[in-house]
Amino acid sequence: MSCFTFLKVMMILFNLAIVIGGGVLLGIGIWVSVDSSSFLHIFGPLSSSVLQFVNVGYLLIAIGAVLFVLGFLGCCGAQKESKCLLIMFFSIVLIIFIIEVAAAVVALVYTSLAETILQGTVVQLLKNEYNKTSDITTVWDTTMNNLKCCGLSNYTDFTDSYYTTHHLGLYPPFCCKNSNPCNATTAESSDVPGCFPQLLSEIRKNAGVVGGVAAGICALEIAAMAVAMYLYCGLDEK
Template sequence: MGHGAEMNGCGKCLKYLMFTFNLLSLVGGIVVMAVGIWTCVDHAYMEQLLGTNLYMSAAYILIATGVVVILISFLGCLGAVKEIKCMLLTYFIVMFGIFVTMLVGGILGYAFRSNVAVSMRTRMYSSLGEYGITRVLRCCGVEGFDGYRIWRTENRNFNSNSQVPLSCCQKIWTSGPIGSTGLVNSGLLNTGQMDMAGQSYMPCQGSPNSNTAYLTGCYDKGLEAVKDQAAIVGGVGIGIAFVTLMGMIFSMALFNMIK
């Protein structure tokens, strides 16, 4: 019961087409899971940048979706080859659920895209003194290094001649030994300044310029990073949605052909 009789040439062609699309779907599931893991590992700073845990939640959903797609694609392959109707029906229902979820997620993401920009700008202004994002994105201030006029008035412990914090200075990647003055001998400049973690930077605090400091604002850099990440996730999502849709069509066609 539920197994098909000998199929004609059209049925066999449909069966192997579905098998092929399920292989593509399985590969796509692996890609989605990998993108989710990559997002968690390499782009965790986005959560701090956006001021919400929705970003990491989306990454976890990607991982879970990838696992489900991998498992259901295997089920679809087996159902197509063995011509088992209950497997094909289960495959269709689960794939339909995934397709609807991705469609709703894409619509919501597009609808709230402007809210993300506003939230990110607000978050950045409220966390001007947290320099982790500045180092990661290689930026300075929210709109640019001029925004650190506020920083200069609020940080009395720093040298009054400093225009920007050390995190706005460009990193020195090839450095020599620390000199007696507490500066670092550099292959790029004669001296560089070192932070408490041992990372050396260009001496830019007194007079920041394009050769020694990051002058682009963190808002523009952050928005660019979010758009790049969204483009990757969106591209993968569109690809999976297409394969999922074709898989549903083939599964129902094959389901109806099995006697």
């Protein structure tokens, strides 16, 4: 078996795995979007931490769809020995790789700015959607109950929110210690901490695992691009 044939077979098998993985992520994304409470129950506090910052369901659907298309291009490109499909595969992987590197640089260099923007975005989501959208309400209820916290920064995140407007100025019970009803005065005296520091702590505990997975993905992307380009150039010699 020649080197070209071996790499062609490996390319097909590798991209079949990507197609299957993309399909699995699509299924999980749909499941999370439809039934986030089960996702929270199975994966615990970390899942609720992540769900504060990104809509995991839609994110997984998007990633699954991209992987499915990418795997299809790579598999068909190698099988049919199509230069067009191979160069499309190479280009998409290269774009994804550049985006990942850029995101990593931004996250490292502008950590404080990213956190500020993130806080502003999540607080607005909390004010407008808590107790209005069932998925967001379930995620926040689980988080505040498990971490014994209130809002992202503190109880003031609920001031003039959808919740207080529709509950005669009252705050969620998580914002008060043994107080019913929970109004602004009792919430201030209870001094229940915000969830943001604890959420960051939960995420940072798993930073090593996330970093290792990211490094592995980057290595696979580089290998995939190298093989795709080798096959592309090899077709000219056939």
